[in-house]
Amino acid sequence: MISYNSNLVQDVFGNLSIDKTRLPSSGLTAVGVPSFVAEWLLDKIVPGSGTLTSTELEKVNTFVKKAFPRKDDRNEIIFDLTQGEVRKLIALMQVRVRLEQGSKEIPDPIARIPVLNLSDCAIPLGLIERNKMLLRQGVWGKISLAMQPDGKVEVIDFDPFQCSKVDLQAYADCRARFNTEEWRDLLFCSMGFNPQHPSYNQESKTWVLARLLPLVESNYHIMELAPKGTGKSFVFENINSKVALISGGKVTSAQLFINGKTKEVGLLGRHDVLVLDEVQSLTFDNPEEVIGPLKNYLASGRYNRSGFADISSDCSLVMLANIELDEHLQPRNEDNIIANLPNFFAETAFLDRFTGIIPGWKIPKFQREMTSYQFGLKMDFFGESLLSLRHDNRFISYAQQHTKFDKNATIRDQNAIFKSASGFLKILYPHLDLTLMDYQRDCLEPAQKLRQEIRNSLYYLDDEFRKFGREVYVEAK
Known part of the structure; x- marks a missing residue:
């Protein structure tokens, strides 16, 4: 394992980088401030490196008490306003x-x-x-x-507070100053994970980075199945306000699509990424009101509810669920890993519309010492850079030109693998300077594995899919 080069990160990215030990020691995330805001604030209030000193901590706490309202501050703030104050x-x-x-x-x-x-x-x-x-x-x-x-x-x-438009050419030029392993570790660190921790090998890093695919690819729909404690939702909660997270419980069609009473467009129409967490406990009041439009949306990027015109969106949908593992730390239902999810997942027409499943059981459980402590990219710049790559078509063109499928791959298989490979290119090679071997190893193989998890369940659930065979074969050309 190469040693992490924080000096290189600072040299290349300057004030767009930050010492990742600053945030955990600040206590800001504990009071509900997302990382992309908190890191920006720390750099304004107490710039520097290393764990916050007691003086710096006091300065941050004073600022938080003064500037960050709590729900129970509402009456006090309104009273001050009635007295002619500006708050x-x-x-x-x-x-x-x-x-x-x-x-x-x-x-x-x-x-x-x-x-x-x-x-x-x-x-x-x-x-x-x-x-x-x-x-x-x-x-x-x-x-x-x-x-x-x-x-x-x-x-x-x-x-x-949020980072404005990112210069993607400058971002690509910065990438060119790192080798692939250094860049992978920088992204991993920027997400909040310690790339030097011995529990993270290259494969587990790949699956952690796969969580970024819905940010760089529009209309990219994916699941992650994992035991509790692998940090599935962490990056989505902290990276950007264009990413929304709903945790478990009931989800209504008004929330997702459009509110019939207020005419307000729902979460799928307003965000770049929508994350449904704890989907093993997800319920709908009227499932047919949600699943039908959702299936249409996953296929076409459009949805409607009766009485409203079609709404188009490029929002990516992410579904996170906890699953049980056996004594070998493999899913209990290896042939059909969605077995314990709500019944609608077993409808193959629904499942087939997902690009892939991130094998979260291959990511180690998160421990405190797995938190990054090196210099990484500030979360607001990092999130905005990834989201800015969504509409750059050079990457999907590269994937289409350099990918060869066996005849058993369906159109949905092919489109899914193209999108995932394009996403990995944007994450790891935003400068598009790579060999065919790099593409095969770092982009195409993980893209195939993501889709293979969907194919395994389709093969198990429906005879119709067995005629294609179980494996999807793909290679770089």
Whole structure:
């Protein structure tokens, strides 16, 4: 194993890199601040390296108490506003336009600040024009609040925290200064994992990095099945506000698609990645209202609900589930690893629409010493770089030109493997400087393995798929 070169990371990326020991010692994530915001703040408030000193920690704590509201601060903040004060706070803000049926007037947009349960704030159009992402997933930033004479809370200023557009050519040029192993370890470290830990071999690193595929590829739908404790949801919770995570329980069609009462577009239409966690316990009030439109969406990137026009989206859907392993740390139902998931997964028309299954049982359980402590990319820059690669078609073209299938591969198999191979190219070779052997080893083989897990279950569940044989054969050309 090569030693990790933090100096190289600092030399190449400068202030876009950060010492990853800063965040765990700050306690910011414990108060609900996602990493992509927390690392940005640390660099502003207490720039430096190493674990935070007691003085730095006090400075961060003072700042958090002053700037980060808790739900029970709502009344106090509103009281201050009634006294003519301007309150500044750091939080996630979203903007919505409510269309009233039959109304002749176009309503003003309203701002929401979920942490304070404020859902009806006035906001100037200029602030929305400058920050259009407020209309989609919402944006973290510094919000200035005041009260209008009529008693309505108003957002009078907004300073976004998140990284703006990324220069992909500069990102590719930076990649060229690392060899592949150094780059893989940098990405691994940037995700929050320690690349030097002996439990992580190259294969387990590949499957951890596979969690980034839905960010770099649009309409990329994948599952990860793993025992508890492998850190399945960690990166999705912390990388970018364009990624939404719902954990277990009931999911409604209004949440996912469109709310019939408010006409508000659901999560699939607003985010770049939607993650359903703990899907082994997922339930729907009206399954047919969800599964039908979801199947259409997985196949076409469009969905509708009765009475509404089609909505197109490039949102990737990720499903995470816990599964049981046997004494050899393999899935108990090796032929059909989705056996313990809700029944709709066993419908082959649904399952076949997924690109692949990440074999999370090949990723070691996460321990405290597996946290990264080297210099990695700041999470906001890292997440935005990955998302910026979504619409670059050079990578899928490369995959199509350099991939040869055996005749037993279905069109869905081929498209799935093309997308996964393209995704691995974007993650590991954003400069597109690689040999055919690199492509075979680092992109095509893991892409085939992801799809093979789907094929295994399809083969087990339905005679129709047995005529194709079990294995998908593919090679670089």
